[in-house]
Amino acid sequence: MELHVVINGRKDLAGQLYRQLRGAIEGGRLAAGMQLPPSRLLAEQLGISRKTISDIYAQLTYENFLIGRVGKGTYVNARPSKASRRRNVSDLACADSINTWLSLPSPLPDPAQAGTVRYDFVGGATHKSQFPHDEWRRCTQYALRQMQRAAGFYSQPEGLPALRGAIAQHIAFCRGVVCREENVVVCNGTQQALDLISRVVLVSGSIVAVEDPGYPPARMLFTSQGATVVGVAVDEEGLRVDLIPDGTRLIYVTPAHQFPMGMPMSSARRTALLKRAKELGAIIIEDDYDSEFRYEDLPTDSLQSMDEHGNVIFVGTFSKTMLPELRLGYAVLPPSIHEAIVKAKQVMDWHTSILAQWALAKFMTDGKLQKHIRRGHTIYAGRRERILNRLNGDLSAWLEAIHITAGFHITARFKHPIDLDLLIELCRKVEVSLYSIERFFYQTTPQCGLLIGFGSIETLDIDPALDRLHDILMQLDAR
Structure with a gap:
């Protein structure tokens, strides 16, 4: 890899190179500990004599910008870098938008602080000690072999068929979700699924009804899309359907295990919610974030399995069952919105990591997830x-x-x-x-x-x- 140095003309070659190297070190572009190319290689790259390069290295070493290590080479010396010049936010045309984002509170506990106490x-x-790392490693090796056999181009935005089929079987078995492989879109966690849905469904000023109390990242995401977010109170049966305002376009709920209070939504309330969504023509996002772990009572039907009109999007994640760092989730979409969501996914990031998808597909089909x-x-x-x-x-x-x-x-x-x-x-x-x-x-x-x-x-x-x-x-x- 060549060092980025630009030489203009053939005058003052030594001065040009000296100023660029010194400026790169002072500005932090060349970080402390980085090795510079040997003088012979840099001379060949720039078309400058090797002696000129050596003299410049010697001068920068004398000035404490570089340090030579016998038998190893020339390295950038540790020294404070100059503060980069930044334009004030208030000078930018997008200042209002930037300040809106900066004003958002931290939605959840800082991950850097988690685990710092006993x-x-x-x-x-x-x-992480509960995760089967050895089994996942074998699945990752399988994924690498699958990628080696592939053509090496971009994959389907909706996700690998092998993984979508495994997800459809898993949620049909565990949650009674009515779906097939073609209804599933693989996402980078639940948050991306929510982002995709909001991009397709919402316009500026659209009313979104969310549980109150509820999941802050979802609420903040809808707000960032320009929606009018309305908090709807919950009681011992879940979301108060009677408080959902007219004109609502999107409803976000966690019916299996209300976040954060914990109660499940009653059957009567689920029926009322589906009826209200049909009246409004609203989309319901059913966030089923951790219901695989059930301890008592018979499992309740998912909203999606009760939906007869195509109003419910079932969203799930593997962050709770596996590891948050994997950033793997999914959305089960009704036909009316499926194609639009797939296009939005392709525009945003084309597709989720194929390595992770192949590994998870193997992990699921081999029964390791269950x-x-x-x-x-x-x-x-x-x-x-x-x-x-x-x-x-x-x-x-x-x-x-x-x-x-x-x-x-x-x-x-x-x-x-x-x-x-x-x-x-x-x-x-x-x-x-x-x-x-x-x-x-x-x-x-x-x-x-x-x-x-x-x-x-x-x-x-x-x-x-x-x-x-x-x-x-x-x-x-x-x-």
Whole structure:
């Protein structure tokens, strides 16, 4: 790879090269520790004598910009780089748009902070130690062999047929979703599925109804598309269908395991929601983010399986069952919107990584995903039971757990007023991370409670962590 240096004319060759190298080092384009080409190679590249190159290297070494290592070569020396010149945002024509994005709050806990304490009840995350890395590695090797046999061009925007077929079988078996391979579009996680849908369905000012409390990244995404996002309250049966405003074009719900409160949507409420969507001509996004892990009661029908008019898009992810870093999800689309979504996917990023798709297809068709889910279910069921025993036991004086039947987080509301920020701060000082549900409320009055995730905390760590929470609650009461 050649060093990018531009020589204009044949005058002052040494000066041109010296100024460019020094400027690149000062500006940070040539980073500390980067090796420069040997003087012979650079001389051949630029058509300059080798002695001139050597003299310039020597001068920059004398000035402490470069450092020579005997037998190894010439390297950029570590030194502070000059601050790059940046134009003020206010000078740009797009300043309003930039400031709108900058003003958005962080939608979820900072991933960089997660896992920095000993006992972390972060929601929506699993521990990597539970993932079958060896089996996934073999699937990845299989994927590389498949790619080696391929023509080497771009693939289908909707995803590999092998993976779409495996997904269709999986969700038909686990969730009763009515679909075939041609109804599935593979996405880079749920968030891209939501983005694709909103790009196709919404125009500026369109009304979107979301659960309140609900999932902030979805709400923020719809807002970024120029939609008017309306928070619709939830109760013990799920979304209040009677509060969905006229003119709504898109409805976003999590009926199997309401995020963040945890209750499933009742059958009567599901029927009412489908009826209301038909009246409005609205699209329903059914986000089925973690319902593979079910602990009690019979599974409820998915909205998609109850839909007789093509209003429901079923969206799922492998971030919860596998690893978030894989960024693999899918959408099951009714015929009316399928072609438009596929075109939007192609325009946005053409297709999701083929390596990851082949590996996941192999992982699923070999039965590895179901095996992994069964293994995880046993672990999560034990953790859920431990937490519920404590919430219904010595912690019941302060907290009331909302009944959940699926997923791997529990929401518990405080029975009495408490300084929740202080509680979270004190818990973090004793190596326990807790998370408030307040950030999930949008237009309805926030409730005081905790979202207690049990996907990533070790089972044997739950009781010691909750012991510390109990002690701090006792101390706060004493005050």
